[in-house]
Amino acid sequence: MAIGTAAGLFSGLFGVGGGSVIVPLLVLWLGYDERSATATSLAAIVFIAAFAAGTQGLYGNVHVLDALLVGVPAVGGVLFGTWLQQRVDNRSLSLLFAAVLVASAVELVLR
Amino acid sequence: MIGAIAIGVAGGIVAGMLGVGGGVLFVPGLVIFLNLSQHQAEATSLLAIIPVAIVGTYKQDRYGNVRRGDALLLGLLSLGGAAGGVALANALSGRVLRDAFAALILIVAAQFVRRGLARPA
Numbered sequence A: 001m002a003i004g005t006a007a008g009l010f011s012g013l014f015g016v017g018g019g020s021v022i023v024p025l026l027v028l029w030l031g032y033d034e035r036s037a038t039a040t041s042l043a044a045i046v047f048i049a050a051f052a053a054g055t056q057g058l059y060g061n062v063h064v065l066d067a068l069l070v071g072v073p074a075v076g077g078v079l080f081g082t083w084l085q086q087r088v089d090n091r092s093l094s095l096l097f098a099a100v101l102v103a104s105a106v107e108l109v110l111r
Numbered sequence B: 001m002i003g004a005i006a007i008g009v010a011g012g013i014v015a016g017m018l019g020v021g022g023g024v025l026f027v028p029g030l031v032i033f034l035n036l037s038q039h040q041a042e043a044t045s046l047l048a049i050i051p052v053a054i055v056g057t058y059k060q061d062r063y064g065n066v067r068r069g070d071a072l073l074l075g076l077l078s079l080g081g082a083a084g085g086v087a088l089a090n091a092l093s094g095r096v097l098r099d100a101f102a103a104l105i106l107i108v109a110a111q112f113v114r115r116g117l118a119r120p121a
Helices: A002-014 A019-030 A034-058 A064-085 A090-110 B002-018 B023-034 B038-062 B068-091 B094-117
Strands: none
Touching: A002 A019, A002 A034, A002 B068, A002 B094, A019 A034, A034 B038, A034 B068, A064 B002, A064 B023, A064 B038, A090 B002, A090 B023, A090 B094, B002 B023, B002 B038, B023 B038, B023 B094, B038 B068, B038 B094
8 A cells, every 4th residue: 555655656746657666665565576576566557657647638748649659669669678688788788877867867957 | 759759769678678667768858859848748758658568567467477466456556646646746846846856867877876886696
């Protein structure tokens, strides 16, 4: 119940799935292994994101065409990324990803 | 249009490789490259996440990794929180929401720095 409420708040507030809240809590509180936690969190996110997107739609904030243009190609990207994951060093990629996030944060704050 | 597709593909690849949701990349991408407001970017990101999560769930479920009862329960229990989160986001100014989001992705970045510097298991 607490996990659901925290994840929902987080997702609704920041427009992300909430997996970064759900996965660690499932592991820590409910004794999930990492793989089941990630998989179960993905399934829960379908409900959370659909409901939160619908609510945001009532505020008139959703750009449906942009969402489709981002979300549909992203499916192909995820499948490719999952395939690639088995074949490259994830540690350097983690650092690169962190650098992109820091640059994005700076850009957002300076806007 | 090409910008949106590029955000989707790039965000998707990184999401698949690192096991993160796409949202943490979709939101800044939509703000920086498509000039959406922070509120619009978050709302649009939520919709864009759905196809990714559906396909991911389908694939994981075939491996038997999804605990369906828990997922359903978790999803339903989170709806109140999600409504509250959306209401809170819309009560905040774009400036405040954007800075809070920037803080969030810095925390995620720190997690990945730690993961990147960890010795391989």
